[in-house]
Amino acid sequence: MRIRNFTLLLLILGLFFILPFVHAQGATEAQNIAEGKKVYDNSCAHCHGIEGRGDGSAAENLLPQPRDFTRGLYKIRSTESGQLPTDQDLFDIITEGMPGSSMPEWETALDADERWQVVAYIKTFYEGFKESETLPKEISLKGKIPYSKESIEIGKELYTQFACYECHGDEGRGDGTSAPTLTDEWDYKSWPANLHQNWNYRGGNDIDDIYKRFVGGIAGSAMPMFEDPAFGLSIEEAQRYTQLDNKGEMTDAEEEEYTQLEDKMANAFDILDLINAGEGDEEQKKFYEESMKTFYEKSWHLANYVKSLSPEKRPEAAIGKNSLRSQYVEDELPPMDDAVWDTLEESYFPLVGQVIIEPRQFNPTIDSVSVKSFYNDTEVAFLFIWDDRTHNTAEEENEDIGKTYEDAIAIQFPVKIPKGPTSPKPYFLWGGKLAVYLWQWQASAPEKTTELTAKGINNATEQEFQGDIETESAYSKGQYKLWVKRALETDDKKDLQLKPGVFVPIAFSLWDGANGDVGTKRVISSWYSFVLEPVPSVKRFIYPPIVALLSLGLLIGLRGFMQRRNTE
Amino acid sequence: MKKPSLFTICFAIFIVCWVFLRFFVGGVISKPIPNSVIAMYMALVFIAILVHISVEDTRFREFLRPIHETLVDENRQTRRLVFAVLIPLLMLGFTYTNIAKKANPPGDPRTVHPTPPDNLTYKDIVLGTMDEAENPHRHLEKDDPEAYKSHVENGRTVYYQNCFYCHGDHLDGKGHFADALNPLPANFQDPGVLPNFSESFFFWRISKGGPGMPAAGTPWNSAMPIWENYLTQDEIWDVILFLSDYTGYKPRTFGEGH
Numbered sequence: 109m110r111i112r113n114f115t116l117l118l119l120i121l122g123l124f125f126i127l128p129f130v131h132a133q134g135a136t137e138a139q140n141i142a143e144g145k146k147v148y149d150n151s152c153a154h155c156h157g158i159e160g161r162g163d164g165s166a167a168e169n170l171l172p173q174p175r176d177f178t179r180g181l182y183k184i185r186s187t188e189s190g191q192l193p194t195d196q197d198l199f200d201i202i203t204e205g206m207p208g209s210s211m212p213e214w215e216t217a218l219d220a221d222e223r224w225q226v227v228a229y230i231k232t233f234y235e236g237f238k239e240s241e242t243l244p245k246e247i248s249l250k251g252k253i254p255y256s257k258e259s260i261e262i263g264k265e266l267y268t269q270f271a272c273y274e275c276h277g278d279e280g281r282g283d284g285t286s287a288p289t290l291t292d293e294w295d296y297k298s299w300p301a302n303l304h305q306n307w308n309y310r311g312g313n314d315i316d317d318i319y320k321r322f323v324g325g326i327a328g329s330a331m332p333m334f335e336d337p338a339f340g341l342s343i344e345e346a347q348r349y350t351q352l353d354n355k356g357e358m359t360d361a362e363e364e365e366y367t368q369l370e371d372k373m374a375n376a377f378d379i380l381d382l383i384n385a386g387e388g389d390e391e392q393k394k395f396y397e398e399s400m401k402t403f404y405e406k407s408w409h410l411a412n413y414v415k416s417l418s419p420e421k422r423p424e425a426a427i428g429k430n431s432l433r434s435q436y437v438e439d440e441l442p443p444m445d446d447a448v449w450d451t452l453e454e455s456y457f458p459l460v461g462q463v464i465i466e467p468r469q470f471n472p473t474i475d476s477v478s479v480k481s482f483y484n485d486t487e488v489a490f491l492f493i494w495d496d497r498t499h500n501t502a503e504e505e506n507e508d509i510g511k512t513y514e515d516a517i518a519i520q521f522p523v524k525i526p527k528g529p530t531s532p533k534p535y536f537l538w539g540g541k542l543a544v545y546l547w548q549w550q551a552s553a554p555e556k557t558t559e560l561t562a563k564g565i566n567n568a569t570e571q572e573f574q575g576d577i578e579t580e581s582a583y584s585k586g587q588y589k590l591w592v593k594r595a596l597e598t599d600d601k602k603d604l605q606l607k608p609g610v611f612v613p614i615a616f617s618l619w620d621g622a623n624g625d626v627g628t629k630r631v632i633s634s635w636y637s638f639v640l641e642p643v644p645s646v647k648r649f650i651y652p653p654i655v656a657l658l659s660l661g662l663l664i665g666l667r668g669f670m671q672r673r674n675t676e
Numbered sequence: 677m678k679k680p681s682l683f684t685i686c687f688a689i690f691i692v693c694w695v696f697l698r699f700f701v702g703g704v705i706s707k708p709i710p711n712s713v714i715a716m717y718m719a720l721v722f723i724a725i726l727v728h729i730s731v732e733d734t735r736f737r738e739f740l741r742p743i744h745e746t747l748v749d750e751n752r753q754t755r756r757l758v759f760a761v762l763i764p765l766l767m768l769g770f771t772y773t774n775i776a777k778k779a780n781p782p783g784d785p786r787t788v789h790p791t792p793p794d795n796l797t798y799k800d801i802v803l804g805t806m807d808e809a810e811n812p813h814r815h816l817e818k819d820d821p822e823a824y825k826s827h828v829e830n831g832r833t834v835y836y837q838n839c840f841y842c843h844g845d846h847l848d849g850k851g852h853f854a855d856a857l858n859p860l861p862a863n864f865q866d867p868g869v870l871p872n873f874s875e876s877f878f879f880w881r882i883s884k885g886g887p888g889m890p891a892a893g894t895p896w897n898s899a900m901p902i903w904e905n906y907l908t909q910d911e912i913w914d915v916i917l918f919l920s921d922y923t924g925y926k927p928r929t930f931g932e933g934h
Contacts, residue, residue, distance in 0.1 A: 535895070611782060660760060
């Protein structure tokens with residue numbers, strides 16, 4: 109009896125395992141493609157176009173543009189440079205989407221079958237998928253170098269050697285000298301990634317992902333593939349080579365060493381050419397393989413370094429317990445470059461394109477603004493920090509990116525602080541019936557902050573009485589810093605008056621002139637709040653002991669009461 | 677084993693209820709519940725226990741027995757001492773953390789679907805009362821499915837040129853601009869949205885946007901644009917058809933549900 113039950117169970121289980129295979133086998137490629145077309149037309153065509161040319165009805169406003177599938181260029185692959193992606197790659201990118209672009213994730217909206225079907229369908233847009241008979245060559249993750257301080261140090265040097273800074277900037281904020289000149293394969297403007305904001309990477313921010321982007325290249329983008337500039341040299345030799353290269357004068361011995369290294373490289377590149385042409389003898393092949401191994405090692409170090417530039421994850425927005433809290437100091441407020449600022453945690457305000465009022469900004473380039481603040485008995489100081497790849501101080505015609513405007517920021521407060529959570533605030537986009545009070549700073553006047561009153565995004569006026577707002581600012585390595593200081597209370601009725609312990613609504617508008625931001629075209633936040641964090645009151649040392657004593661007294665009293673009742 | 681005393685049982689019930697609310701309901705099942713709500717439920721539990729033990733005199737005495745023992749019995753000296761130290765210490769810590777706690781900004785209480793005005797208007801044109809105004813293209817669904825489809829397609833274009841940044845590709849309120857907005861963009865995949873309101877309601881919300889809401893909807897916070905400034909009446913009706921076609925949820929019609 110037992111045994112029979114058991115066989116039955118096995119049988120059922122077996123069926124469960126076999127059925128999916130039968131199912132999968134049953135669906136032929138042609139069926140998959142037909143089903144995939146349905147999914148595609150309903151979910152993808154308005155961006156990628158009915159014929160896969162990336163020209164759907166929504167495409168006009170989007171940058172990066174939805175991919176044109178007819179050229180077989182895919183950014184996010186696990187395959188080597190110049191190869192097509194695997195089906196799994198396509199499936200994964202459709203499942204996860206491409207952060208930092210409008211390409212959404214499809215995990216929630218399509219089931220796995222549908223995603224596989226649409227993979228089959230988008231492959232039909234490019235003949236190359238049919239012609240290739242061999243499977244694309246996948247990048248091996250063997251020899252991964254663990255994330256460590258030493259590896260990051262080596263990676264940092266390689267970052268310079270590989271000239272990543274030309275596009276990504278010295279510190280990696282995407283502000284390199286070539287950055288403004290870059291376009292993708294389709295001649296659309298393309299900005300190098302900001303390596304401090306890896307939540308915007310298209311292909312994920314694991315070390316493995318980053319490694320694959322170097323080794324495989326980001327096809328179709330301005331960062332298509334990499335060649336090791338010191339191919340054939342070991343990491344130490346390459347280090348030595350750059351060291352000598354940077355030296356003004358070399359001794360004879362150094363001169364000789366330098367020439368030797370140069371010869372070694374030249375030789376290696378010759379071999380590389382041979383191998384690429386399908387030639388080369390055994391020994392050369394072996395040399396090539398050794399050199400590639402070194403290249404992979406270098407790439408792991410680079411990946412570790414790039415990973416180290418961003419915070420562990422995207423900071424949480426300044427809501428609730430993360431709200432901006434100005435900290436009390438007794439003395440003078442610290443100036444912009446004071447190291448004391450580093451002791452404060454920054455509050456993170458994510459920003460988005462202004463798409464509410466024409467002209468709109470659909471493709472913002474500023475991710476966020478981070479803020480810190482101190483106050484004392486009479487004044488408050490704020491430090492605003494944001495990344496912007498270019499420093500634009502005037503309206504100009506730029507030969508690469510066309511018309512550019514001035515970079516700027518405006519910090520918005522209500523004129524009157526709402527009394528309670530239900531009392532009205534001004535409209536979050538520069539007020540309406542209720543006015544807002546603004547501090548506007550523009551890159552052309554780095555030491556000046558202008559006070560504005562606004563009753564609408566197109567209805568702002570400079571205040572007649574410009575109070576005393578002390579201002580310092582700096583632009584360096586793709587990052588703006590703005591420091592302002594103002595009295596807590598002023599005589600001007602149109603100004604905001606500040607008191608410790610009161611939550612004050614705050615919002616931001618920022619302009620990246622190189623991205624065409626001017627007027628209503630800008631990046632914005634909704635209302636947040638900040639507070640001058642009250643000095644912790646001494647009550648916290650007085651009340652708790654009293655409560656403790658009281659509870660002890662209560663216990664003793666209770667005992668006395670019970671004892672008395674017992675004896676009665 | 678000795679049967680646990682009534683006091684222990686009640687105490688255990690109390691703790692189990694708390695753990696259930698705090699970690700199971702407010703963790704496994706849904707988001708953490710605010711402390712004030714937990715406190716309210718626990719007060720109910722406390723009252724229930726109190727009622728239970730006080731209905732009979734003997735039961736009440738039975739309940740008090742362990743407390744009584746701890747407080748006065750001669751052979752409970754150590755236990756007494758432990759409590760005499762522990763309870764004041766707990767109170768000390770509790771009051772300290774409560775006083776030293778940082779205040780958080782007040783939340784914005786908001787009516788998500790505020791009451792619409794009596795008349796539906798587009799700019800200044802009155803389209804009828806809120807109850808009577810209808811989507812002029814809705815009847816095509818039955819009368820001319822081909823024409824209906826082209827209206828839905830037009831709505832799709834409107835949506836992906838204007839709305840998806842905030843409301844998301846999947847109409848789930850998770851557009852790539854959504855995370856910086858507060859309140860969050862409406863989620864049309866939520867069964868509580870489309871089926872509960874009429875097409876005229878959505879026409880009102882779309883044409884007048886965030887600023888068109890009464891104060892209960894906190895219009896000053898909403899990033900929802902005023903679409904009558906940029907879209908034609910037809911485009912607004914079409915995008916409503918698209919919302920309902922894509923999600924499969926039909927807005928309510930008057931007559932049903934009344």
